[in-house]
Amino acid sequence: MKLKEFAKQVGLSPTTVSRALSGYPEVSETTRARVAEAAVRLGYSPNVNAVRLKTGRAGAIGVVMGRAGEFHFAEFMAGMAERLVAEETDILVIPMADPNQEDEMQLYRRLVESRRVDAIIVHSPKPNDERIALLHELGMPFLVHGRSAIDVPHAWLDIDNETAIKRATSHLIDLGHRRIAMINGRPGATYALHRDSGFRKALQSHGIEPDPQMMASGNFTDELGFRFARSFLEQPNPPTAFVAGSMMTALGVYRAARSLGLQIGRDVSVIAHDDVFPYLTADNMVPSLSATRSSMRAAGTRCADLVLQLLSGRSPLEIHELWPVELILRESTGPARQSTS
Amino acid sequence: MKLKEFAKQVGLSPTTVSRALSGYPEVSETTRARVAEAAVRLGYSPNVNAVRLKTGRAGAIGVVMGRAGEFHFAEFMAGMAERLVAEETDILVIPMADPNQEDEMQLYRRLVESRRVDAIIVHSPKPNDERIALLHELGMPFLVHGRSAIDVPHAWLDIDNETAIKRATSHLIDLGHRRIAMINGRPGATYALHRDSGFRKALQSHGIEPDPQMMASGNFTDELGFRFARSFLEQPNPPTAFVAGSMMTALGVYRAARSLGLQIGRDVSVIAHDDVFPYLTADNMVPSLSATRSSMRAAGTRCADLVLQLLSGRSPLEIHELWPVELILRESTGPARQSTS
DNA sequence: TCTAAAATTGAAAACGGTTTGGCTATTTGT
DNA sequence: ACAAATAGCCAAACCGTTTTCAATTTTAGA
Numbered sequence: 055m056k057l058k059e060f061a062k063q064v065g066l067s068p069t070t071v072s073r074a075l076s077g078y079p080e081v082s083e084t085t086r087a088r089v090a091e092a093a094v095r096l097g098y099s100p101n102v103n104a105v106r107l108k109t110g111r112a113g114a115i116g117v118v119m120g121r122a123g124e125f126h127f128a129e130f131m132a133g134m135a136e137r138l139v140a141e142e143t144d145i146l147v148i149p150m151a152d153p154n155q156e157d158e159m160q161l162y163r164r165l166v167e168s169r170r171v172d173a174i175i176v177h178s179p180k181p182n183d184e185r186i187a188l189l190h191e192l193g194m195p196f197l198v199h200g201r202s203a204i205d206v207p208h209a210w211l212d213i214d215n216e217t218a219i220k221r222a223t224s225h226l227i228d229l230g231h232r233r234i235a236m237i238n239g240r241p242g243a244t245y246a247l248h249r250d251s252g253f254r255k256a257l258q259s260h261g262i263e264p265d266p267q268m269m270a271s272g273n274f275t276d277e278l279g280f281r282f283a284r285s286f287l288e289q290p291n292p293p294t295a296f297v298a299g300s301m302m303t304a305l306g307v308y309r310a311a312r313s314l315g316l317q318i319g320r321d322v323s324v325i326a327h328d329d330v331f332p333y334l335t336a337d338n339m340v341p342s343l344s345a346t347r348s349s350m351r352a353a354g355t356r357c358a359d360l361v362l363q364l365l366s367g368r369s370p371l372e373i374h375e376l377w378p379v380e381l382i383l384r385e386s387t388g389p390a391r392q393s394t395s
Numbered sequence: 396m397k398l399k400e401f402a403k404q405v406g407l408s409p410t411t412v413s414r415a416l417s418g419y420p421e422v423s424e425t426t427r428a429r430v431a432e433a434a435v436r437l438g439y440s441p442n443v444n445a446v447r448l449k450t451g452r453a454g455a456i457g458v459v460m461g462r463a464g465e466f467h468f469a470e471f472m473a474g475m476a477e478r479l480v481a482e483e484t485d486i487l488v489i490p491m492a493d494p495n496q497e498d499e500m501q502l503y504r505r506l507v508e509s510r511r512v513d514a515i516i517v518h519s520p521k522p523n524d525e526r527i528a529l530l531h532e533l534g535m536p537f538l539v540h541g542r543s544a545i546d547v548p549h550a551w552l553d554i555d556n557e558t559a560i561k562r563a564t565s566h567l568i569d570l571g572h573r574r575i576a577m578i579n580g581r582p583g584a585t586y587a588l589h590r591d592s593g594f595r596k597a598l599q600s601h602g603i604e605p606d607p608q609m610m611a612s613g614n615f616t617d618e619l620g621f622r623f624a625r626s627f628l629e630q631p632n633p634p635t636a637f638v639a640g641s642m643m644t645a646l647g648v649y650r651a652a653r654s655l656g657l658q659i660g661r662d663v664s665v666i667a668h669d670d671v672f673p674y675l676t677a678d679n680m681v682p683s684l685s686a687t688r689s690s691m692r693a694a695g696t697r698c699a700d701l702v703l704q705l706l707s708g709r710s711p712l713e714i715h716e717l718w719p720v721e722l723i724l725r726e727s728t729g730p731a732r733q734s735t736s
Numbered sequence: 737t738c739t740a741a742a743a744t745t746g747a748a749a750a751c752g753g754t755t756t757g758g759c760t761a762t763t764t765g766t
Numbered sequence: 767a768c769a770a771a772t773a774g775c776c777a778a779a780c781c782g783t784t785t786t787c788a789a790t791t792t793t794a795g796a
Binding site (some may be wrong): 099101103107110114125128131132136139144147148150164270277302307333340 | 438440442443445447448451453454455460465466468469472473475476477479480485486487488489490493505508509510511601614615616618621643646653654672673674675676679680682695706709
């Protein structure tokens with residue numbers, strides 16, 4: 055059913071019908087009601103592609119998905135979905151071919167030029183992120199999930215990784231731990247740098263020298279958690295506590311400790327960052343996992359909200375949100391045992 | 396840069412330029428080359444919305460995302476992305492408001508009518524799935540990931556859940572287990588029914604009566620895995636083996652067994668279904684987890700491929716793929732211990 | 737009651753491409 | 767050498783809306 059045909063059925067011009075449905079003020083209330091009723095009855099809905107062509111709006115916000123198949127991703131998108139379901143906006147997932155730098159820029163450029171999305175959400179930015187510079191230059195509205203130090207105005211939402219990890223680390227120090235290992239995320243990303251910084255600051259303020267032998271970084275997988283933890287624990291002077299980057303990493307750390315006969319919370323303490331997944335909860339681990347916690351889903355919802363604000367004209371300069379992170383202490387952290395050496 | 400302007404620059408008519416870029420045969424090779432070069436040089440690319448309006452193609456395939464934030468989802472999409480990155484097609488994620496039946500139908504109906512997608516992938520169908528009937532009725536191309544018994548022609552790709560679970564269960568029986576618990580997925584979905592069926596058939600062919608006290612189903616979370624396993628193990632006549640629906644469920648089962656001082660692989664055997672996640676691998680668990688395995692990512696890639704075939708005219712009736720599932724035995728399964736009763 | 741202003745409605749021009757049908761030059765076949 | 771076929775290109779119609787601008791009807795003011 056096309057507008058023209060529908061308009062004829064209702065006995066009005068396409069113009070008026072269009073206005074009635076789009077809620078313009080210059081159409082009488084009675085007419086609007088009549089049109090609305092007829093639309094439902096006859097099952098008319100405007101052709102999206104025509105609307106988009108005419109208005110220039112794409113009705114979608116874009117998210118570029120890397121190859122790594124991050125488990126955070128689904129949760130973030132579920133959050134976005136929660137907000138977007140009420141709007142006439144959907145999520146466009148753009149597959150990224152290779153982690154190749156140049157290709158990625160090309161991808162963003164094409165994405166912008168193709169006008170398939172009204173805005174883009176950029177994930178895990180680096181301090182000097184080319185994508186941000188590019189999007190700004192191209193005039194595409196975008197929001198950064200995470201932070202960048204780049205000297206280009208942009209909207210962002212981030213969690214306070216530095217403070218979170220600083221508090222977590224300080225807490226371990228307060229418990230008497232002096233040899234603390236750190237398993238961080240992908241090197242290069244700002245969030246990893248912030249966590250590193252929080253970690254170092256906590257140590258420093260207690261006069262402890264960070265030991266590069268006990269600091270590692272990589273993808274958030276149980277495998278890496280295990281490998282790193284295991285290798286650290288097998289060192290001559292092993293750590294008594296771990297700060298882990300994710301729930302999966304924590305699973306690996308638990309496994310490593312167990313495999314060496316160490317009891318978590320007594321022989322070794324662990325704090326991890328928890329993005330709050332419905333399928334894997336820190337509280338349920340054995341022993342329950344102390345964690346810095348911030349809901350990925352909530353972030354997705356809020357990011358969607360902010361993007362919508364951006365699209366309705368709010369300045370990117372006003373959109374900066376730094377979310378505090380909870381520190382939830384459970385059984386995986388305990389006082390440091392006396393050194394046996 | 397618009398077509399008209401670009402055509403003028405190249406010194407050709409819009410018609411010829413359009414044809415040259417779209418690869419129509421009635422344009423000479425030299426002209427085509429010239430146009431292609433100029434397009435790159437001048438940075439011309441057709442307005443997607445105009446193309447879509449004219450051709451009626453949306454250039455996207457739709458996936459409806461439920462609220463549950465399934466962790467499989469991201470992996471499946473990553474797989475799709477692998478295939479789609481080469482095409483001019485992207486993934487449209489449609490947020491689903493409520494798990495409300497009527498609303499979901501309404502959502503699909505609107506999605507089809509809005510012409511935002513060229514095809515839809517339907518997940519976790521039920522034996523008599525209304526969505527399939529609806530999409531068929533509306534004439535929207537779609538592919539079902541999973542299976543349905545509904546009497547409507549449709550393309551599908553599924554893994555052989557029944558055989559997988561049957562083999563897994565049979566293997567446990569061969570090891571001497573007689574009391575085997577089953578923790579299945581969301582009731583209602585065909586895959587869960589197939590698994591149930593495989594489970595029962597294995598028992599039956601060995602003359603074992605399934606015990607409803609040791610069968611449960613629900614979301615794939617570690618929490619439910621733990622709860623069910625724990626309650627089963629605390630029964631007067633506890634199971635000696637578990638068939639678990641997912642990796643997360645298995646984590647919960649491991650936890651439950653440990654919490655009761657039972658050793659996995661010796662006191663209790665566990666087999667789970669593994670969708671192959673990069674961040675949580677069965678091989679790395681302690682003890683390593685025996686599993687029925689099938690790559691979710693590969694399924695995503697193949698589904699994308701099949702949808703593209705569907706769109707280029709292949710009949711849905713020809714598209715039926717049933718993938719075999721590997722059974723990988725590791726340390727979590729072992730011979731049943733003699734009953735202590 | 738009559739006119740100016742306000743409230744409604746419509747006709748037609750975009751939006752930016754693709755594609756039908758027609759029109760010239762070339763080839764090709766005999 | 768000539769008719770028929772083929773290549774290569776273009777003008778114009780069309781896809782289904784939104785929106786400008788103008789026309790018409792009501793309402794308000796004097």
